[in-house]
Amino acid sequence: MQPVDDQEPDRPSALRRYGPLAAVLLVLAIVAGVSVVTSGSDEGDDSTDAGVAAPAGDLPEGVVTWSMAQQQGLDVTFPDTCDTESGMVAIPFYFRTECLADVEGDNGGETAAGITEDTIRVVAWLPNEDDPIFGIVRQALGVDDSIEDIRQTYENLVEIFQRYYQTYGRTVDLQFVEASGTMLDPVAARADALAAAEMDPFAVLGGPLLASTWTEELHARGITCLACPGISDPEPYAFGLLPSTSQLREHVVSYLSAKLAGRPAEFAGEDLQGEDRVFGLLYLAQSDSNEASAERMVDSLEEEGVDVAESVTFPLDPGRAQELAASAIARFQEAGVTTVIVRADPITLPAFTNEATEQGFFPEWFLGGFQFTDTSTFARGFDQQQWAHAFGISFLPPLARPEITPAYELYEWYFGEAPPADNALILIYPQVALLFTGIGFGGPELTHESLRDGLFAFPPTPQGLTQPSLDYGTTVWDEDDYAGIDDMVELWWDPEATGPDETGQEGQGLYRYVDGGQRYLPDDYTDELRAFDPEGAITEITDPPEAEVPPDYPSPAGS
Numbered sequence: 410m411q412p413v414d415d416q417e418p419d420r421p422s423a424l425r426r427y428g429p430l431a432a433v434l435l436v437l438a439i440v441a442g443v444s445v446v447t448s449g450s451d452e453g454d455d456s457t458d459a460g461v462a463a464p465a466g467d468l469p470e471g472v473v474t475w476s477m478a479q480q481q482g483l484d485v486t487f488p489d490t491c492d493t494e495s496g497m498v499a500i501p502f503y504f505r506t507e508c509l510a511d512v513e514g515d516n517g518g519e520t521a522a523g524i525t526e527d528t529i530r531v532v533a534w535l536p537n538e539d540d541p542i543f544g545i546v547r548q549a550l551g552v553d554d555s556i557e558d559i560r561q562t563y564e565n566l567v568e569i570f571q572r573y574y575q576t577y578g579r580t581v582d583l584q585f586v587e588a589s590g591t592m593l594d595p596v597a598a599r600a601d602a603l604a605a606a607e608m609d610p611f612a613v614l615g616g617p618l619l620a621s622t623w624t625e626e627l628h629a630r631g632i633t634c635l636a637c638p639g640i641s642d643p644e645p646y647a648f649g650l651l652p653s654t655s656q657l658r659e660h661v662v663s664y665l666s667a668k669l670a671g672r673p674a675e676f677a678g679e680d681l682q683g684e685d686r687v688f689g690l691l692y693l694a695q696s697d698s699n700e701a702s703a704e705r706m707v708d709s710l711e712e713e714g715v716d717v718a719e720s721v722t723f724p725l726d727p728g729r730a731q732e733l734a735a736s737a738i739a740r741f742q743e744a745g746v747t748t749v750i751v752r753a754d755p756i757t758l759p760a761f762t763n764e765a766t767e768q769g770f771f772p773e774w775f776l777g778g779f780q781f782t783d784t785s786t787f788a789r790g791f792d793q794q795q796w797a798h799a800f801g802i803s804f805l806p807p808l809a810r811p812e813i814t815p816a817y818e819l820y821e822w823y824f825g826e827a828p829p830a831d832n833a834l835i836l837i838y839p840q841v842a843l844l845f846t847g848i849g850f851g852g853p854e855l856t857h858e859s860l861r862d863g864l865f866a867f868p869p870t871p872q873g874l875t876q877p878s879l880d881y882g883t884t885v886w887d888e889d890d891y892a893g894i895d896d897m898v899e900l901w902w903d904p905e906a907t908g909p910d911e912t913g914q915e916g917q918g919l920y921r922y923v924d925g926g927q928r929y930l931p932d933d934y935t936d937e938l939r940a941f942d943p944e945g946a947i948t949e950i951t952d953p954p955e956a957e958v959p960p961d962y963p964s965p966a967g968s
Contacts, residue, residue, distance in 0.1 A: 468866045469852035469859040471577075473510035485510035490573045492960070500573050501822050501959045503815045504842065504870045509575035509849045516577040517854035522631075523611030524855055528582045531844065532605045533563050534615040534623070537588040558829035560585060562820075562837055563614075569823050570845040577853040581844070584608055588617055595622040602626035611855075612847075613637065614840040633857050635847070636840040636893075643891035645861040648881060650839055650893035652804055656886065657778040658706050660802055660897050661750065663931040665775070666713040668938045674747035676798050676941060678771025681747045687718050689746035689772075691737060691753050691761065693779070694722035706752070719744035723757070730760035738764045741772070748773040751801070755787035762792035776801025778897065785910040789918045793904050796918075800901035800940035804894045807926040808911065809875050809950040811835060815957075825966025839879075839893075865889070872896055873957045874926040875950055885930060896928040901940045906948055921946040925954075 475496035478485050491508035492499040498506055516526060523530040536543045538556045567583050586605045590597025599622040605613050612633040616623040624637040624647050634647045674686045692703040700722055707717045721737040749772050776799060781787050783803035788796055811817045811831055816838035820828045828834045850863030865882030872878045877894040885895045906919035923939045925947050
Protein backbone atom coordinates (compact mmCIF):
# COMPACT_ATOMS: atom_id res chain seq x y z
CA MET A 410 0.00 0.00 0.00
CA GLN A 411 1.35 3.40 -0.91
CA PRO A 412 2.13 5.68 2.03
CA VAL A 413 0.09 8.83 2.49
CA ASP A 414 2.14 11.97 1.98
CA ASP A 415 2.45 13.70 5.34
CA GLN A 416 4.19 16.78 4.01
CA GLU A 417 2.57 20.14 4.63
CA PRO A 418 0.58 20.80 1.42
CA ASP A 419 0.93 23.94 -0.67
CA ARG A 420 -2.16 25.91 -1.58
CA PRO A 421 -3.29 23.85 -4.61
CA SER A 422 -3.01 20.70 -2.50
CA ALA A 423 -4.94 22.38 0.26
CA LEU A 424 -7.72 23.10 -2.20
CA ARG A 425 -7.82 19.45 -3.14
CA ARG A 426 -8.03 18.54 0.54
CA TYR A 427 -11.38 20.22 0.92
CA GLY A 428 -12.55 20.24 -2.69
CA PRO A 429 -15.82 18.28 -2.45
CA LEU A 430 -17.51 20.55 0.05
CA ALA A 431 -15.96 23.60 -1.53
CA ALA A 432 -17.40 22.69 -4.92
CA VAL A 433 -20.88 22.55 -3.48
CA LEU A 434 -20.33 25.86 -1.71
CA LEU A 435 -19.28 27.57 -4.90
CA VAL A 436 -22.21 26.19 -6.84
CA LEU A 437 -24.55 27.62 -4.23
CA ALA A 438 -22.77 30.96 -4.47
CA ILE A 439 -23.22 30.94 -8.23
CA VAL A 440 -26.90 30.11 -7.91
CA ALA A 441 -27.50 32.91 -5.44
CA GLY A 442 -25.39 35.33 -7.42
CA VAL A 443 -27.37 34.93 -10.64
CA SER A 444 -30.81 34.50 -9.12
CA VAL A 445 -32.89 37.38 -7.85
CA VAL A 446 -36.09 35.42 -7.65
CA THR A 447 -35.92 32.82 -6.02
CA SER A 448 -4.45 3.87 12.41
CA GLY A 449 -5.06 0.20 12.63
CA SER A 450 -5.37 -2.46 15.29
CA ASP A 451 -4.34 -6.10 15.04
CA GLU A 452 -6.38 -8.39 12.81
CA GLY A 453 -9.26 -9.91 14.70
CA ASP A 454 -8.99 -7.41 17.54
CA ASP A 455 -12.37 -5.70 17.65
CA SER A 456 -11.64 -3.60 20.69
CA THR A 457 -12.08 -0.47 18.59
CA ASP A 458 -14.97 -1.86 16.59
CA ALA A 459 -18.37 -0.20 16.82
CA GLY A 460 -19.71 -3.69 17.50
CA VAL A 461 -22.65 -5.67 16.17
CA ALA A 462 -25.93 -3.84 16.59
CA ALA A 463 -29.18 -5.74 16.45
CA PRO A 464 -31.59 -4.95 13.60
CA ALA A 465 -33.88 -2.06 14.41
CA GLY A 466 -36.95 -3.74 12.89
CA ASP A 467 -38.23 -6.80 11.06
CA LEU A 468 -35.90 -7.90 8.28
CA PRO A 469 -37.19 -9.06 4.89
CA GLU A 470 -37.59 -12.78 4.35
CA GLY A 471 -34.33 -14.65 3.80
CA VAL A 472 -32.09 -12.13 5.60
CA VAL A 473 -30.08 -13.71 8.42
CA THR A 474 -27.57 -11.58 10.28
CA TRP A 475 -24.58 -12.86 12.24
CA SER A 476 -26.17 -11.92 15.57
CA MET A 477 -29.43 -13.67 14.62
CA ALA A 478 -27.57 -16.85 13.73
CA GLN A 479 -25.65 -16.84 17.00
CA GLN A 480 -28.64 -16.05 19.20
CA GLN A 481 -30.95 -18.58 17.53
CA GLY A 482 -28.34 -21.28 16.85
CA LEU A 483 -29.11 -21.28 13.12
CA ASP A 484 -27.25 -23.64 10.80
CA VAL A 485 -26.30 -21.18 8.04
CA THR A 486 -23.22 -20.38 6.00
CA PHE A 487 -21.56 -16.98 5.86
CA PRO A 488 -19.31 -15.68 3.06
CA ASP A 489 -15.56 -16.02 3.49
CA THR A 490 -15.43 -12.22 3.69
CA CYS A 491 -16.95 -12.36 7.18
CA ASP A 492 -14.77 -11.76 10.25
CA THR A 493 -16.02 -14.62 12.40
CA GLU A 494 -14.61 -13.07 15.58
CA SER A 495 -16.53 -9.80 15.33
CA GLY A 496 -19.39 -10.87 13.06
CA MET A 497 -18.66 -7.90 10.80
CA VAL A 498 -17.59 -7.73 7.16
CA ALA A 499 -13.78 -8.10 7.11
CA ILE A 500 -12.79 -4.71 5.73
CA PRO A 501 -11.12 -1.78 7.54
CA PHE A 502 -14.18 0.45 7.27
CA TYR A 503 -15.74 2.12 10.30
CA PHE A 504 -19.24 1.89 8.80
CA ARG A 505 -19.02 -1.75 7.66
CA THR A 506 -22.10 -3.85 8.23
CA GLU A 507 -22.82 -7.02 10.11
CA CYS A 508 -22.27 -10.23 8.12
CA LEU A 509 -25.28 -11.68 6.29
CA ALA A 510 -25.73 -15.39 5.62
CA ASP A 511 -25.76 -16.95 2.16
CA VAL A 512 -29.11 -17.98 0.74
CA GLU A 513 -30.07 -21.61 0.35
CA GLY A 514 -31.51 -22.37 -3.08
CA ASP A 515 -32.22 -19.71 -5.71
CA ASN A 516 -32.51 -15.99 -5.10
CA GLY A 517 -35.90 -15.48 -6.69
CA GLY A 518 -34.58 -14.56 -10.13
CA GLU A 519 -36.34 -11.58 -11.73
CA THR A 520 -37.80 -10.08 -8.56
CA ALA A 521 -38.13 -6.53 -9.95
CA ALA A 522 -37.39 -4.49 -13.05
CA GLY A 523 -33.64 -4.27 -13.55
CA ILE A 524 -32.99 -7.48 -11.58
CA THR A 525 -32.23 -10.97 -12.90
CA GLU A 526 -30.93 -14.08 -11.21
CA ASP A 527 -27.40 -12.85 -11.88
CA THR A 528 -27.44 -9.04 -12.08
CA ILE A 529 -28.82 -5.84 -10.58
CA ARG A 530 -28.75 -2.95 -13.03
CA VAL A 531 -27.87 0.40 -11.45
CA VAL A 532 -27.38 3.80 -13.14
CA ALA A 533 -25.17 6.51 -11.66
CA TRP A 534 -25.55 10.18 -12.59
CA LEU A 535 -22.49 12.07 -13.85
CA PRO A 536 -22.13 15.82 -14.44
CA ASN A 537 -21.59 17.14 -17.94
CA GLU A 538 -17.93 17.67 -18.81
CA ASP A 539 -18.95 20.80 -20.75
CA ASP A 540 -21.17 22.19 -17.99
CA PRO A 541 -19.86 25.75 -17.47
CA ILE A 542 -20.82 25.68 -13.79
CA PHE A 543 -18.92 22.45 -13.30
CA GLY A 544 -15.99 24.03 -15.15
CA ILE A 545 -16.06 27.15 -12.98
CA VAL A 546 -16.04 25.01 -9.87
CA ARG A 547 -13.03 23.01 -11.00
CA GLN A 548 -11.06 26.02 -12.22
CA ALA A 549 -11.74 28.19 -9.20
CA LEU A 550 -10.79 25.51 -6.70
CA GLY A 551 -7.95 23.80 -8.50
CA VAL A 552 -9.97 20.58 -8.48
CA ASP A 553 -8.71 18.07 -11.03
CA ASP A 554 -11.35 15.33 -10.89
CA SER A 555 -12.46 14.66 -14.45
CA ILE A 556 -15.70 12.95 -15.39
CA GLU A 557 -13.65 9.89 -16.23
CA ASP A 558 -12.04 10.02 -12.78
CA ILE A 559 -15.49 10.08 -11.20
CA ARG A 560 -16.70 7.24 -13.39
CA GLN A 561 -13.66 5.11 -12.54
CA THR A 562 -14.03 5.80 -8.83
CA TYR A 563 -17.66 4.71 -8.95
CA GLU A 564 -16.69 1.49 -10.71
CA ASN A 565 -13.86 0.78 -8.29
CA LEU A 566 -16.01 1.37 -5.22
CA VAL A 567 -18.60 -1.03 -6.65
CA GLU A 568 -15.81 -3.58 -7.07
CA ILE A 569 -14.85 -3.26 -3.39
CA PHE A 570 -18.37 -3.63 -2.04
CA GLN A 571 -19.28 -6.31 -4.57
CA ARG A 572 -16.41 -8.44 -3.30
CA TYR A 573 -17.15 -8.07 0.43
CA TYR A 574 -20.88 -7.40 0.84
CA GLN A 575 -23.70 -9.93 0.53
CA THR A 576 -25.54 -9.74 -2.81
CA TYR A 577 -27.05 -13.28 -2.86
CA GLY A 578 -25.29 -14.34 -6.05
CA ARG A 579 -26.02 -11.21 -8.06
CA THR A 580 -23.51 -8.77 -9.54
CA VAL A 581 -24.20 -5.05 -9.81
CA ASP A 582 -24.25 -3.95 -13.45
CA LEU A 583 -23.23 -0.30 -13.13
CA GLN A 584 -24.11 2.04 -15.98
CA PHE A 585 -23.98 5.81 -16.28
CA VAL A 586 -26.00 8.71 -17.59
CA GLU A 587 -24.16 11.96 -18.19
CA ALA A 588 -26.07 15.19 -17.66
CA SER A 589 -27.24 16.88 -20.83
CA GLY A 590 -27.30 20.32 -19.19
CA THR A 591 -25.95 22.15 -16.18
CA MET A 592 -26.25 20.95 -12.60
CA LEU A 593 -29.02 23.50 -12.11
CA ASP A 594 -31.19 22.90 -15.19
CA PRO A 595 -34.53 21.30 -14.19
CA VAL A 596 -35.56 20.68 -17.81
CA ALA A 597 -32.34 18.84 -18.60
CA ALA A 598 -32.65 16.97 -15.31
CA ARG A 599 -36.08 15.68 -16.28
CA ALA A 600 -34.81 14.58 -19.71
CA ASP A 601 -31.82 12.86 -18.11
CA ALA A 602 -34.10 11.02 -15.69
CA LEU A 603 -36.09 9.72 -18.65
CA ALA A 604 -32.83 8.59 -20.29
CA ALA A 605 -31.84 6.79 -17.09
CA ALA A 606 -35.29 5.16 -16.86
CA GLU A 607 -34.94 3.85 -20.41
CA MET A 608 -31.96 1.81 -19.22
CA ASP A 609 -34.45 -0.13 -17.10
CA PRO A 610 -32.49 0.11 -13.83
CA PHE A 611 -33.52 -1.15 -10.43
CA ALA A 612 -31.88 1.85 -8.77
CA VAL A 613 -30.22 5.17 -9.60
CA LEU A 614 -27.42 6.87 -7.68
CA GLY A 615 -27.06 10.62 -7.21
CA GLY A 616 -28.50 13.38 -9.33
CA PRO A 617 -28.11 17.02 -10.37
CA LEU A 618 -27.82 19.59 -7.61
CA LEU A 619 -31.01 21.52 -6.86
CA ALA A 620 -33.06 19.69 -9.49
CA SER A 621 -35.78 17.67 -7.82
CA THR A 622 -37.37 17.03 -11.24
CA TRP A 623 -34.76 14.28 -11.64
CA THR A 624 -36.02 12.49 -8.54
CA GLU A 625 -39.67 13.15 -9.32
CA GLU A 626 -39.43 11.48 -12.73
CA LEU A 627 -37.63 8.43 -11.35
CA HIS A 628 -40.02 8.19 -8.41
CA ALA A 629 -43.03 8.31 -10.73
CA ARG A 630 -41.60 5.35 -12.63
CA GLY A 631 -41.05 3.26 -9.50
CA ILE A 632 -37.25 3.41 -9.57
CA THR A 633 -35.34 3.50 -6.30
CA CYS A 634 -33.21 6.64 -6.05
CA LEU A 635 -30.35 6.80 -3.55
CA ALA A 636 -28.76 10.12 -2.53
CA CYS A 637 -31.00 12.01 -4.93
CA PRO A 638 -32.34 15.56 -4.51
CA GLY A 639 -35.31 15.39 -2.16
CA ILE A 640 -39.01 15.42 -2.94
CA SER A 641 -41.99 15.92 -0.67
CA ASP A 642 -43.26 12.32 -0.89
CA PRO A 643 -40.34 9.85 -1.05
CA GLU A 644 -42.31 6.68 -0.15
CA PRO A 645 -41.02 4.10 -0.85
CA TYR A 646 -38.25 4.78 -3.34
CA ALA A 647 -36.26 7.98 -2.66
CA PHE A 648 -33.55 8.02 0.01
CA GLY A 649 -31.59 11.18 0.78
CA LEU A 650 -28.39 11.77 2.73
CA LEU A 651 -29.01 15.14 4.41
CA PRO A 652 -31.41 15.67 7.34
CA SER A 653 -34.91 16.87 6.54
CA THR A 654 -36.27 20.28 7.50
CA SER A 655 -38.49 18.72 10.18
CA GLN A 656 -35.52 16.89 11.68
CA LEU A 657 -33.44 20.07 11.77
CA ARG A 658 -36.39 21.81 13.41
CA GLU A 659 -36.53 19.17 16.14
CA HIS A 660 -32.82 19.67 16.82
CA VAL A 661 -33.24 23.43 17.08
CA VAL A 662 -36.22 23.16 19.40
CA SER A 663 -34.50 20.60 21.63
CA TYR A 664 -31.30 22.64 21.87
CA LEU A 665 -32.98 25.96 22.57
CA SER A 666 -35.38 24.59 25.16
CA ALA A 667 -32.64 22.65 26.97
CA LYS A 668 -29.81 25.18 26.92
CA LEU A 669 -30.97 28.73 26.22
CA ALA A 670 -34.62 29.44 27.09
CA GLY A 671 -35.25 31.22 30.37
CA ARG A 672 -31.61 32.18 30.83
CA PRO A 673 -29.64 35.41 30.35
CA ALA A 674 -28.17 36.19 26.94
CA GLU A 675 -24.60 35.72 28.16
CA PHE A 676 -23.04 35.74 24.67
CA ALA A 677 -24.72 38.90 23.36
CA GLY A 678 -23.04 42.29 23.04
CA GLU A 679 -22.53 44.53 26.03
CA ASP A 680 -25.90 46.31 25.83
CA LEU A 681 -27.88 43.04 25.72
CA GLN A 682 -25.62 40.78 27.77
CA GLY A 683 -27.33 39.62 30.93
CA GLU A 684 -30.83 40.37 29.69
CA ASP A 685 -33.27 37.46 29.76
CA ARG A 686 -33.24 35.87 26.33
CA VAL A 687 -35.84 37.07 23.87
CA PHE A 688 -35.84 35.09 20.62
CA GLY A 689 -36.27 36.24 17.04
CA LEU A 690 -36.37 34.04 13.92
CA LEU A 691 -34.66 34.92 10.62
CA TYR A 692 -35.88 32.49 7.94
CA LEU A 693 -35.22 32.22 4.21
CA ALA A 694 -38.57 31.61 2.51
CA GLN A 695 -38.73 31.11 -1.24
CA SER A 696 -42.22 29.61 -1.36
CA ASP A 697 -45.46 29.16 0.52
CA SER A 698 -44.13 25.88 1.88
CA ASN A 699 -41.10 27.72 3.28
CA GLU A 700 -43.39 30.26 4.92
CA ALA A 701 -45.37 27.40 6.45
CA SER A 702 -42.13 25.81 7.64
CA ALA A 703 -41.16 29.01 9.42
CA GLU A 704 -44.56 29.06 11.12
CA ARG A 705 -44.07 25.45 12.21
CA MET A 706 -40.73 26.41 13.72
CA VAL A 707 -42.38 29.14 15.79
CA ASP A 708 -45.23 26.85 16.84
CA SER A 709 -42.85 24.02 17.79
CA LEU A 710 -40.75 26.35 19.90
CA GLU A 711 -43.77 27.79 21.66
CA GLU A 712 -45.05 24.28 22.43
CA GLU A 713 -41.79 23.79 24.38
CA GLY A 714 -42.16 27.11 26.18
CA VAL A 715 -39.81 29.08 23.92
CA ASP A 716 -41.59 32.24 22.78
CA VAL A 717 -40.53 33.93 19.54
CA ALA A 718 -41.05 37.66 19.87
CA GLU A 719 -40.47 38.43 16.18
CA SER A 720 -40.33 36.21 13.08
CA VAL A 721 -38.88 37.60 9.84
CA THR A 722 -39.05 35.69 6.56
CA PHE A 723 -37.33 36.94 3.42
CA PRO A 724 -36.72 35.84 -0.21
CA LEU A 725 -33.37 35.07 -1.79
CA ASP A 726 -32.95 38.40 -3.57
CA PRO A 727 -29.39 39.79 -3.41
CA GLY A 728 -30.51 42.98 -5.11
CA ARG A 729 -32.80 43.81 -2.17
CA ALA A 730 -30.55 42.45 0.57
CA GLN A 731 -29.83 45.82 2.17
CA GLU A 732 -33.51 46.82 2.16
CA LEU A 733 -34.55 43.48 3.66
CA ALA A 734 -31.84 43.66 6.30
CA ALA A 735 -32.71 47.19 7.44
CA SER A 736 -36.33 46.23 8.00
CA ALA A 737 -35.53 42.96 9.74
CA ILE A 738 -32.97 44.40 12.17
CA ALA A 739 -35.31 47.27 13.07
CA ARG A 740 -38.10 44.78 13.81
CA PHE A 741 -35.83 42.66 15.99
CA GLN A 742 -34.71 45.68 17.99
CA GLU A 743 -38.25 46.94 18.45
CA ALA A 744 -39.29 43.50 19.76
CA GLY A 745 -36.42 43.46 22.26
CA VAL A 746 -34.75 40.44 20.67
CA THR A 747 -31.49 39.31 22.28
CA THR A 748 -31.02 36.06 20.31
CA VAL A 749 -31.59 35.61 16.57
CA ILE A 750 -32.27 32.07 15.36
CA VAL A 751 -30.61 31.92 11.93
CA ARG A 752 -32.16 29.85 9.13
CA ALA A 753 -30.75 32.10 6.43
CA ASP A 754 -28.61 31.68 3.33
CA PRO A 755 -24.94 32.72 3.42
CA ILE A 756 -25.32 35.07 0.45
CA THR A 757 -27.84 37.39 2.07
CA LEU A 758 -26.66 36.99 5.65
CA PRO A 759 -23.73 39.42 5.33
CA ALA A 760 -26.22 42.22 4.70
CA PHE A 761 -28.09 41.36 7.89
CA THR A 762 -24.92 41.27 9.99
CA ASN A 763 -23.59 44.50 8.47
CA GLU A 764 -26.91 46.22 9.11
CA ALA A 765 -26.99 45.01 12.71
CA THR A 766 -23.64 46.70 13.34
CA GLU A 767 -24.82 49.83 11.52
CA GLN A 768 -27.82 50.00 13.86
CA GLY A 769 -25.71 49.23 16.96
CA PHE A 770 -27.52 45.92 17.57
CA PHE A 771 -25.34 43.08 18.87
CA PRO A 772 -27.48 40.01 19.65
CA GLU A 773 -26.55 36.36 19.96
CA TRP A 774 -26.74 34.64 16.57
CA PHE A 775 -27.90 31.04 16.92
CA LEU A 776 -27.06 28.79 13.95
CA GLY A 777 -30.06 26.60 13.19
CA GLY A 778 -28.42 24.05 10.87
CA PHE A 779 -28.93 25.96 7.62
CA GLN A 780 -26.56 24.82 4.89
CA PHE A 781 -23.31 26.73 4.41
CA THR A 782 -23.79 29.41 7.10
CA ASP A 783 -21.97 26.86 9.26
CA THR A 784 -18.86 26.84 7.06
CA SER A 785 -15.84 29.01 7.74
CA THR A 786 -15.60 29.79 4.02
CA PHE A 787 -18.76 31.89 4.19
CA ALA A 788 -18.59 32.94 7.85
CA ARG A 789 -15.41 34.90 7.18
CA GLY A 790 -17.56 37.14 4.99
CA PHE A 791 -20.05 37.96 7.73
CA ASP A 792 -19.56 41.06 9.89
CA GLN A 793 -16.99 39.84 12.40
CA GLN A 794 -18.21 42.11 15.20
CA GLN A 795 -21.53 40.31 14.93
CA TRP A 796 -20.26 36.82 14.25
CA ALA A 797 -18.13 36.88 17.39
CA HIS A 798 -21.51 36.21 19.07
CA ALA A 799 -22.46 33.27 16.81
CA PHE A 800 -22.91 29.69 17.96
CA GLY A 801 -25.30 26.79 17.38
CA ILE A 802 -25.53 23.42 15.65
CA SER A 803 -24.52 21.89 12.32
CA PHE A 804 -24.80 18.50 10.62
CA LEU A 805 -21.33 18.93 9.08
CA PRO A 806 -18.43 17.30 10.97
CA PRO A 807 -15.22 19.26 11.60
CA LEU A 808 -12.77 19.58 8.74
CA ALA A 809 -10.60 16.55 8.08
CA ARG A 810 -8.22 15.69 5.27
CA PRO A 811 -9.70 13.08 2.91
CA GLU A 812 -6.73 10.80 3.63
CA ILE A 813 -7.94 10.13 7.17
CA THR A 814 -11.60 9.60 6.32
CA PRO A 815 -13.07 6.07 6.25
CA ALA A 816 -13.72 5.92 2.50
CA TYR A 817 -10.24 7.09 1.48
CA GLU A 818 -8.57 4.61 3.81
CA LEU A 819 -10.78 1.78 2.52
CA TYR A 820 -10.01 2.61 -1.11
CA GLU A 821 -6.28 2.87 -0.52
CA TRP A 822 -6.30 -0.38 1.47
CA TYR A 823 -8.00 -2.26 -1.38
CA PHE A 824 -6.22 -0.79 -4.42
CA GLY A 825 -2.93 0.33 -2.89
CA GLU A 826 -3.31 3.84 -4.30
CA ALA A 827 -5.42 6.96 -3.97
CA PRO A 828 -8.80 7.07 -5.73
CA PRO A 829 -8.84 8.78 -9.15
CA ALA A 830 -11.55 11.19 -7.94
CA ASP A 831 -10.05 11.94 -4.54
CA ASN A 832 -12.09 15.14 -4.30
CA ALA A 833 -15.43 13.59 -5.23
CA LEU A 834 -14.90 10.42 -3.18
CA ILE A 835 -16.69 11.79 -0.14
CA LEU A 836 -19.77 12.45 -2.30
CA ILE A 837 -19.67 9.10 -4.13
CA TYR A 838 -18.95 6.50 -1.49
CA PRO A 839 -22.10 7.02 0.63
CA GLN A 840 -24.20 6.23 -2.44
CA VAL A 841 -22.36 2.98 -3.14
CA ALA A 842 -22.26 1.93 0.52
CA LEU A 843 -25.98 2.65 0.84
CA LEU A 844 -26.74 0.67 -2.31
CA PHE A 845 -24.93 -2.47 -1.16
CA THR A 846 -26.33 -2.20 2.36
CA GLY A 847 -29.83 -2.03 0.85
CA ILE A 848 -29.13 -5.00 -1.43
CA GLY A 849 -27.87 -7.13 1.44
CA PHE A 850 -30.51 -6.23 3.97
CA GLY A 851 -33.19 -6.22 1.26
CA GLY A 852 -32.81 -10.00 1.00
CA PRO A 853 -32.43 -12.52 -1.82
CA GLU A 854 -35.87 -11.76 -3.32
CA LEU A 855 -34.98 -8.10 -3.76
CA THR A 856 -37.71 -5.57 -4.53
CA HIS A 857 -38.03 -1.84 -3.97
CA GLU A 858 -40.17 -2.55 -0.92
CA SER A 859 -37.75 -5.10 0.54
CA LEU A 860 -34.82 -2.71 0.03
CA ARG A 861 -36.79 -0.08 1.93
CA ASP A 862 -37.68 -2.55 4.68
CA GLY A 863 -34.06 -3.65 4.92
CA LEU A 864 -32.77 -0.10 5.23
CA PHE A 865 -35.47 0.68 7.77
CA ALA A 866 -34.43 -2.37 9.82
CA PHE A 867 -30.71 -1.66 9.47
CA PRO A 868 -29.43 -0.14 12.74
CA PRO A 869 -28.11 3.44 12.71
CA THR A 870 -24.47 3.73 11.69
CA PRO A 871 -22.18 4.41 14.67
CA GLN A 872 -21.96 7.90 16.08
CA GLY A 873 -18.43 9.15 15.50
CA LEU A 874 -16.52 12.38 15.05
CA THR A 875 -15.20 12.16 11.49
CA GLN A 876 -18.56 11.26 9.91
CA PRO A 877 -22.25 11.78 10.74
CA SER A 878 -24.53 8.89 11.70
CA LEU A 879 -27.16 7.82 9.17
CA ASP A 880 -30.41 5.99 9.78
CA TYR A 881 -33.63 5.28 7.94
CA GLY A 882 -36.99 4.18 9.31
CA THR A 883 -38.39 4.97 12.74
CA THR A 884 -35.47 4.25 15.09
CA VAL A 885 -34.61 7.89 15.74
CA TRP A 886 -37.73 9.71 14.53
CA ASP A 887 -41.44 9.11 15.09
CA GLU A 888 -42.16 8.84 11.38
CA ASP A 889 -40.84 6.98 8.36
CA ASP A 890 -37.48 8.58 7.74
CA TYR A 891 -36.11 8.73 4.19
CA ALA A 892 -33.49 11.36 5.06
CA GLY A 893 -30.03 10.32 6.17
CA ILE A 894 -27.98 12.27 8.70
CA ASP A 895 -29.52 12.29 12.16
CA ASP A 896 -26.95 13.80 14.51
CA MET A 897 -25.45 17.25 14.88
CA VAL A 898 -22.38 18.99 16.29
CA GLU A 899 -22.25 22.06 18.52
CA LEU A 900 -20.04 24.87 17.26
CA TRP A 901 -19.11 28.51 17.81
CA TRP A 902 -17.24 31.16 15.86
CA ASP A 903 -13.72 32.05 16.90
CA PRO A 904 -12.73 35.26 15.07
CA GLU A 905 -9.11 34.92 16.22
CA ALA A 906 -8.47 31.34 15.05
CA THR A 907 -6.30 30.94 11.95
CA GLY A 908 -5.98 28.12 9.45
CA PRO A 909 -7.52 26.70 6.27
CA ASP A 910 -11.24 26.90 5.58
CA GLU A 911 -13.24 24.31 3.61
CA THR A 912 -11.64 25.44 0.34
CA GLY A 913 -8.15 25.23 1.84
CA GLN A 914 -7.84 29.03 1.94
CA GLU A 915 -5.64 30.16 4.85
CA GLY A 916 -7.13 33.00 6.84
CA GLN A 917 -8.44 34.28 10.13
CA GLY A 918 -11.69 33.12 11.70
CA LEU A 919 -12.80 29.50 12.05
CA TYR A 920 -15.61 27.54 13.60
CA ARG A 921 -14.69 25.63 16.73
CA TYR A 922 -16.45 22.37 17.53
CA VAL A 923 -17.38 21.63 21.13
CA ASP A 924 -15.86 18.60 22.82
CA GLY A 925 -13.75 17.57 19.83
CA GLY A 926 -16.72 17.45 17.48
CA GLN A 927 -18.98 15.27 19.62
CA ARG A 928 -22.29 14.59 17.83
CA TYR A 929 -25.77 14.75 19.35
CA LEU A 930 -29.26 13.44 18.66
CA PRO A 931 -32.20 15.65 19.69
CA ASP A 932 -32.67 13.88 23.04
CA ASP A 933 -28.97 14.20 23.89
CA TYR A 934 -28.96 17.92 24.63
CA THR A 935 -28.61 18.81 28.31
CA ASP A 936 -28.63 22.17 30.07
CA GLU A 937 -24.82 22.32 29.96
CA LEU A 938 -23.78 25.09 27.58
CA ARG A 939 -20.19 25.00 26.32
CA ALA A 940 -20.33 27.51 23.50
CA PHE A 941 -17.26 29.78 23.56
CA ASP A 942 -15.48 27.39 25.94
CA PRO A 943 -12.06 26.76 24.35
CA GLU A 944 -11.38 23.64 26.40
CA GLY A 945 -11.69 20.63 24.10
CA ALA A 946 -12.97 22.76 21.19
CA ILE A 947 -11.27 22.00 17.86
CA THR A 948 -11.20 23.55 14.39
CA GLU A 949 -10.08 20.41 12.51
CA ILE A 950 -9.67 16.68 13.04
CA THR A 951 -6.03 15.89 12.30
CA ASP A 952 -6.09 12.23 13.31
CA PRO A 953 -9.07 9.86 13.49
CA PRO A 954 -10.09 9.06 17.06
CA GLU A 955 -8.87 5.69 18.28
CA ALA A 956 -12.44 4.44 18.56
CA GLU A 957 -12.99 5.15 14.86
CA VAL A 958 -9.98 3.17 13.66
CA PRO A 959 -11.36 -0.19 12.46
CA PRO A 960 -9.44 -3.48 12.70
CA ASP A 961 -6.76 -3.98 10.09
CA TYR A 962 -6.87 -6.78 7.53
CA PRO A 963 -4.38 -7.93 4.88
CA SER A 964 -4.64 -5.62 1.88
CA PRO A 965 -5.72 -7.19 -1.42
CA ALA A 966 -3.14 -4.88 -3.01
CA GLY A 967 -0.32 -6.20 -0.85
CA SER A 968 1.80 -4.22 1.58
